[in-house]
Amino acid sequence: MKWGLLCGIIAIVALIFVYEWPKISSNMHKEKVAFIVFSVIACLLAGLLIFFPDIPGPTMWVETVYKPLGKLLEHP
Template sequence: MKVLGILGIIVILLFIFLIQRPGLKRSGKREKIAFFSIMMVNGVLAVLLVIFPEMPGPGQMIDFLYKSFKPFW
């Protein structure tokens, strides 16, 4: 079941790439590097969430960080 989730993520990433490809041809090197780096980070995070579904999300990290400021409110 996890393999299907990972394959689904790969298909979605390829679909996004194919849609953005015409715009990437006209853009500069920095934009291409930024696009691919953000795409890879998001892909890795999505695969990690499929493999480890109990992994805390970004909302829980923000709650953890700001919980220490609660006494000051």
């Protein structure tokens, strides 16, 4: 089941890639690299969320980083 979801996500990313790639002109190298990098990152994150759904979200990371700072800023 999980592998099917991953294959579906890869297929959707591939369809997006096939649809959008010709629209990026050949002299836009940085845009092509950015498109590839963001597509790969999105695919990896989706795969991680399929196999490990209990991964803490971005708000948990921010809270972990800034909680000690908040305690320091509280008045004694």
